[in-house]
Amino acid sequence: MVDGLFVEEDAKLIKKIPLSQHMSEDSLYWPYTTLGNYTCKSDYRFLKEEEELQLNAQTPPICHKRVWKEVWQMQALPKIKYLLWRACCNVLPTKQALMQRKILEDPICERCKRVVKDSELLSWMIEKGKSLELRAYMACTIWNQRNKVRLNLQASPLHQVAAQLAEMLAHFKASTEASGMQVRSNGSRGNGGQAPQAGFVKVNFDGTVFGELNKSGVGVVIRDNNGVVLASCSEKLTQAYKAEEIETLAAQKALMFTHELGFQRAILEGDALGLIQALKSQKQNLSPLGSLVEDVKVYSNHFQRVLYSYVKRNGNSVAHILAKHAISIPDFQVWIEDVPSHIVPFLYSNVTHLH
Structure with missing residues (x-):
């Protein structure tokens, strides 16, 4: 339908807009804050940046x-x-x-x-x-x-x-x-997250974009408090979304996958700090991502309890590689109590960090 109503370029842009799962009214938002809410501080910063851009117009910064x-x-x-x-x-x-x-x-x-x-x-x-x-x-x-x-x-x-x-x-x-070796080893500690408390499963998620192929990928891995894999999945999406959009969609798909397997208490963990902060926040999110973030919060009501946790990229490597792996599968693939063989070394590394 979209292809029939719009020219090709416009149709591609329209189809890249991720749709919310619930009805929401259109609203104005302030593009210079994370949540889209206007603040005097952000307005002052915006005006100062505009002023400095004009002052530096004759001496542009080095951008090579x-x-x-x-x-x-x-x-x-x-x-x-x-x-x-x-x-x-x-x-x-x-x-x-x-x-x-x-x-x-x-x-x-x-x-x-x-x-x-x-x-x-x-x-x-x-x-x-x-x-x-x-x-x-x-x-x-x-x-x-x-x-x-x-x-x-x-x-x-x-x-x-x-x-x-x-x-x-x-x-x-x-x-x-x-001290090179010591610096590298110390730098890797504390970035793998912590083992979930008893009764909870840890759900790591990540999303990636394959821009040249106009595709996106989602990766999810679910583990217990001993680091044992309970399930994992990769999914290929038919559009190349923006980075923050695919991360939010990955969070939602991670909760859906976890709920379908029957788990009721989960810790949703990802390496997108802004998203995790938005999920934890009780403030209204008026940004373009607000409706997608709200989808994740709404779906969390299917669980007895959902906690949100941020981890650095090297602590989320298994989910990241699963997201990358999505480009090599038809659409959706699940592994029960397992992961693809080429991800096993990264899994062992993450388990070591958890303990």
Whole structure:
């Protein structure tokens, strides 16, 4: 029917709109908050962002994918990466930025006594054949030194800056290499969630989008408090939904699958923090996702009790791989007390984290 009434492009967009399972009236919503409710704080933030966009129109931020990739993958302290990210977005409180916001009137640098443009500060980031880590530490050191001079604090002489930053970078690399295995192992702990209390089953869900194929996938795994798999499933959907939409649909399908198997007390766990917060919230959700979130809440009334839990992605790996597996099945597939063979290693890893 949709294909017959609309042109092809419009029909595709319409069919990608997920429909709610219950009747709901249309309503206006505020697009700058998670729940769609208007707040003075969000309005103020919106106006300030608009103002800054106009101020920075002549000096657009660096958006090249290669630059972002190199910045976030370089071997450096998180604060160094964050400084470079802020510099790329033109949000550092430099003289030029503060003058644009009418906070300062004097563009002269306290140390070099010259007018310095932000573009000069950032140009070294994309030079080829240079050590990005070394130059990142250099930028951070110079930034800190200039701030000390500005605040009349003791600063290092210029001829010592290069030696200090080289020593700092060498110390970071040495300590990272020495504790690399420990950092990785510690980072994996606490991300696998906790075992459910007796009488409850844990239902992990996830959704994924196959954009090029115009498909989406849902994965669900149900386990008891010992980590034993009670059931799992993968389902392929015929539309490529948005990421937040497929996560919400996956949560609903996870509850439906759990209820069909006869479980009455469940902990619904996923790696979409915004969705979990929305499910826990008692406030009215006016956002475009509100009706889908309400569907999940309404379906939870079929259970004696449903709890909601957030877990990081590596603690939700089994459900994630089941969602990815959906592209290789006709439409819907169920495994009772089992998972596909290629997921078993991830299952053992999750069980170890649960205990």
